[in-house]
Amino acid sequence: MPPDAPVEAHHFQALGTNCSVFGVGLSLSRLLLGEFWVHRLGTRLTRFSPDSEVSRFNASPGQWVYVSPELEALLRESLRAFEMSGGLVNVAVLPSMMAIGYTRPLAEARPTATVSGAGPLPALPNVLKVRAGAARLEPGAGIDLGGIAKGWMADRLRETLGPNALANLGGDLSAGGPGPAGSGWPVGLAGVTVLLRDQGAATSSVRRRRWGELHHLIDPRTGVPANTGLEEVSVVAASGVEAEVVAKTALLVGPELAPVYCAAHALAWWMSP
Amino acid sequence: MRTAVLRAGATVLTLATTLLSAAYVTAHLKNPAAPLQPAVVKASTGSAATGPGGVKLGPSVQPGNGQPVTSTYAS
Numbered sequence: 450m451p452p453d454a455p456v457e458a459h460h461f462q463a464l465g466t467n468c469s470v471f472g473v474g475l476s477l478s479r480l481l482l483g484e485f486w487v488h489r490l491g492t493r494l495t496r497f498s499p500d501s502e503v504s505r506f507n508a509s510p511g512q513w514v515y516v517s518p519e520l521e522a523l524l525r526e527s528l529r530a531f532e533m534s535g536g537l538v539n540v541a542v543l544p545s546m547m548a549i550g551y552t553r554p555l556a557e558a559r560p561t562a563t564v565s566g567a568g569p570l571p572a573l574p575n576v577l578k579v580r581a582g583a584a585r586l587e588p589g590a591g592i593d594l595g596g597i598a599k600g601w602m603a604d605r606l607r608e609t610l611g612p613n614a615l616a617n618l619g620g621d622l623s624a625g626g627p628g629p630a631g632s633g634w635p636v637g638l639a640g641v642t643v644l645l646r647d648q649g650a651a652t653s654s655v656r657r658r659r660w661g662e663l664h665h666l667i668d669p670r671t672g673v674p675a676n677t678g679l680e681e682v683s684v685v686a687a688s689g690v691e692a693e694v695v696a697k698t699a700l701l702v703g704p705e706l707a708p709v710y711c712a713a714h715a716l717a718w719w720m721s722p
Numbered sequence: 723m724r725t726a727v728l729r730a731g732a733t734v735l736t737l738a739t740t741l742l743s744a745a746y747v748t749a750h751l752k753n754p755a756a757p758l759q760p761a762v763v764k765a766s767t768g769s770a771a772t773g774p775g776g777v778k779l780g781p782s783v784q785p786g787n788g789q790p791v792t793s794t795y796a797s
Contacts, residue, residue, distance in 0.1 A: 456791060469792050620795040635786040637793025641774040642786035652794040683794050685783050708778075712770065717783040719776060 453629040463487045464495075464599060466619030470606065473613040473629055483606050487618065490519060490602060496543065496593050503594060507543060510588040513580075523594055524579045526601055526690060531573040533691075533714075534698040539570050539669040541577065543591030549674065551665060567672040596621060600651060600693035607689075615645075616689075623649045623689035639683045639719035648716060649689030653696035654681040668701055677703035678722055685717035 454473045459480035461468050468487060470480045493502040506514050516524065527540040548567035576590035586592065599621040606616040606623070613626030615634045624645035628634035633644030643650075655666050655675065668675035682699045686692035695714045699707040704722055711718040770778040773785045 458791070471791055615792065617792045617794075620793075622792065622794060629791075630788075633784065633786070635788050635790045637790035639777050641777050642788060642790045643773075643777070643779070644784045644786045648783070650794045683777075685780075711778070715778075716780045717770070717773075718778050 456629045459484065461487075464491045464602075464619055466599075468619060469615075469617045470610060471615040471617075471634070472610050473626070475611055475614060479610065483610055483616070486606060486609065487602060493517070494520070494523070494594055494598050496546075496591075503592065506584065506586065507591045510586045510590065513583045513585045515582060516579075516584045518582075521579060521582065521584065523598060523601055524577060524584050524592075527592070527594065527597055528573060528577065528579065530597055530690075530694045533694055534701075536572060537669060537698045537701040538597070538694050539573050540592045540594055540597060541570050541573050541590050542595070542667045542669070543593045544589070545570065545667045545672045546593055546665075547591075548672070549667075569672050570667070570669040596651070596653070596693045596697065597690060600649065600688070600690035603689035604649065618689075621649070621651045621689050621693050638685065638717065639721075643685065643717060645685060648685055648687060649692040650683070650685045651689065651692035651696045652681060652683040653693070653700045655700070656680055666697070666700065675701055677701055679704050679707060679720055681721040682707065682711075683719045684711065684715045686715055 456471050456473055457475050457477055457480060458469065458471045459477060461484045463484065464487065468484070470483045472480060492498065495501050496503050496507065498504060502517060502520055506516065506520070530538040545567045571590060576587040577592065578585045599618045600623075603616040603618045603621050603623040606618070607614050607625045610616065613628065615624040615636075616622060622636065624634035624636060625647050627646060628644070633646035635642050636645050636650055638650055653666065666675050667673065668677070677700065679700045682696045684692045684696040684699065686695050692715075695711065699711050699718070699720065702710055704720070707720055711720070770780045773779040779785065
């Protein structure tokens with residue numbers, strides 16, 4: 450059996466979380482360029498900065514707004530996620546996030562536990578329209594790209610890094626190529642090691658990002674933090690963004706339907722009540 | 723005379739075609755147990771195997787023995 454190829458690794462903080470990039474046959478400077486790309490795009494996509502592209506889009510309801518190719522792609526991906534999840538993954542979640550007090554990054558300040566003014570979310574296609582180079586948000590709506598952005602960015606970053614690389618952005622990861630030993634990238638999923646090759650993985654959980662009785666994962670049917678009987682779901686899927694969508698959907702449909710949903714949409718999965 | 727020859731020829735041709743067709747069909751009987759082409763390695767039942775730690779693994783994801791380089795985690 451041939452020895453494993455050397456893996457270059459780089460770890461950094463971005464998007465309010467821990468990130469890592471790995472590559473076989475890649476230089477550290479190449480991985481540093483990847484970190485730079487994450488910081489640059491993350492700055493444009495965060496809802497916590499009033500100057501970001503997403504915040505300016507949220508602040509311009511009722512009119513067509515120029516959007517960058519990256520934001521346009523993410524908005525289209527969000528509409529696809531809405532369809533794929535039967536409406537359970539809905540980026541028009543910003544009003545609910547504000548209602549539960551999640552107005553700043555948790556690293557800066559814990560919100561006060563409160564629910565005021567939250568209600569069921571509108572169907573995303575009813576409030577978000579996208580056309581080439583532009584998008585429009587209906588008044589009263591707001592978007593938070595959240596995990597979809599991380600999964601999508603992990604996929605793009607992995608593609609950019611090269612044919613044998615892995616990107617992990619806060620647990621949303623994308624693995625491409627044969628990995629260091631030729632059988633896939635060894636990735637920890639729910640405490641065990643699985644080998645991923647041209648696949649993505651993600652975990653959706655209500656155990657982190659909690660304050661009081663609340664947490665960050667909103668159920669679009671109620672507009673308040675989900676309480677479905679599942680606390681954590683980990684998924685392997687065809688891409689990082691798809692894994693994110695499937696994991697979140699499975700958590701939101703609850704323990705009875707989640708195994709069926711995962712059997713239809715995931716390549717591997719694990720769930721915890 | 724010429725009409726009789728044509729009738730005989732048509733009859734012979736018809737009989738020959740019928741016999742040849744019958745021979746071809748009997749030599750190419752459908753075998754319901756014949757393997758699919760291309761061969762199907764494993765029929766999908768919609769179920770995944772249970773791997774270590776209770777993780778459900780579909781056929782395109784293999785368990786590994788070594789240490790992972792990274793992991794999914796809720797952030």
